[in-house]
């Protein structure tokens with residue numbers, strides 16, 4: 001073998017090696033990002049040799065970016081909150097089936113999208129918060145979302161606008177279980193029972209109950225822990241101590257569950273690495289990290305939620321309505337809420 005042939009072979013080997021190491025990465029577009037996530041991804045890289053490139057932003061903007069980038073999009077994974085948003089991305093044709101027995105074993109079928117194109121990474125409950133000075137034990141007995149539309153709650157309920165995806169998903173779940181007509185009658189009752197015109201975010205509803213503006217609020221579970229943590233300031237911490245979380249539907253379907261989740265992107269150049277990262281995000285180590293930052297509920301029984309949320313109980317009955325129904329019935333839910341003047 002001549003020196004020239006030999007050096008060509010070495011050059012070729014170096015080229016192939018650098019090309020493969022260049023490709024040994026995964027591109028994550030994340031609508032939910034915490035500073036400490038860097039440490040988590042570093043652990044993934046340590047275990048697999050796969051580098052994680054993160055682009056973080058608002059879920060809606062990231063989805064638009066993925067659509068605009070089209071076939072040349074470098075994004076392998078899209079992480080966002082609410083099954084309704086993941087459903088929308090799937091409807092845009094952005095996703096690809098996630099083929100992984102590990103993922104199938106960990107994530108229950110009701111917390112995955114059609115064709116396994118997206119899956120839950122964490123769970124959140126849409127619960128109620130009541131004022132213990134104005135709501136009686138008897139009123140709480142067996143309380144459901146459906147009950148909040150009854151006359152005894154007149155002028156006592158706060159819940160945010162119908163444009164909010166969390167509400168759209170809750171109402172979609174009611175459409176899935178009761179149909180449009182019954183859910184519209186319910187929405188009319190809710191609007192009639194509102195203590196004020198819907199305004200503000202989920203934490204603002206909890207604040208309204210703490211301030212005595214309303215007796216009961218609907219808001220996501222993790223917000224009470226976020227407020228209690230003091231991360232949102234003293235005023236919200238004090239307010240959080242004045243309300244009591246309540247898990248509706250315990251004698252019936254259970255409490256409404258939504259997800260933070262991830263979809264595998266069709267045009268991603270590193271889909272295999274994407275699946276590996278999803279598997280990692282469902283590992284005990286990553287699940288601990290995720291729920292300790294977000295105050296959500298884990299997918300693994302072996303992982304406990306953060307103590308600030310675990311103190312309210314972790315064995316509550318969870319509604320098993322498939323989260324894909326939140327996307328499927330979203331147009332019905334939006335229209336009926338609009339008709340109800342929500």
Ligand code: FE
Pocket residue numbers: 220
């Ligand atoms: Fe939220």
